[in-house]
Amino acid sequence: MTEIDAKIDALVPAWLYLPDIAEMFDIEVTRVRQLVKEGQLIAVRRGENRALQVPAAFIDGDKVVKGLTGTLTLLRDDGYSDKEMLEWLFTPDPSLPGTPAQALSENRGTEVKRRAQALAV
Numbered sequence: 689m690t691e692i693d694a695k696i697d698a699l700v701p702a703w704l705y706l707p708d709i710a711e712m713f714d715i716e717v718t719r720v721r722q723l724v725k726e727g728q729l730i731a732v733r734r735g736e737n738r739a740l741q742v743p744a745a746f747i748d749g750d751k752v753v754k755g756l757t758g759t760l761t762l763l764r765d766d767g768y769s770d771k772e773m774l775e776w777l778f779t780p781d782p783s784l785p786g787t788p789a790q791a792l793s794e795n796r797g798t799e800v801k802r803r804a805q806a807l808a809v
Contacts (some may be wrong), residue, residue: 692732696771699778702744706731709742713750726759730770743774744775745789759788770792776807 706724710717724731726738729741729752746753763773777789781803784791788800 692734692774693768696774696778698701700743700745703734703741704744706740707744709747710788712747715788715789727764728752732759732773732774743789744779745764745778745793747790753789753792754795755792755800759792759797759800761803762801763807766804766808775793776804779801 691735706720707717707731710720713720715749721740723729724742727740731742734741740764746756748754759777763776766803768776774801777792778787780787781791783803784796784799786794788803791797791800
């Protein structure tokens with residue numbers, strides 16, 4: 689779990705608290721924490737109470753956005769920190785167009801993974 693800096697915080701349009709995600713998924717909060725621990729989600733401490741929050745763009749109704757977990761794994765394997773992954777996912781990429789996070793939510797995960805793999809080169 690990472691501290692968020694102002695630059696990255698400004699890139700992410702909306703955040704969700706872990707209990708909200710647990711309610712959306714109809715699971716216990718401990719299970720959401722496990723998803724974070726397993727690397728399927730990124731959670732950061734932010735706000736006055738420094739509560740753990742996840743970018744809302746990572747959630748699609750009652751599940752994790754398709755392709756996110758694989759993309760996070762690729763980026764982690766490339767040596768990216770949680771902060772760097774968030775910055776990459778929420779920085780506009782004119783070749784997509786939009787941000788990688790937006791492309792994932794629009795079911796364009798193959799394009800995003802291709803770009804993530806190219807980062808390793």
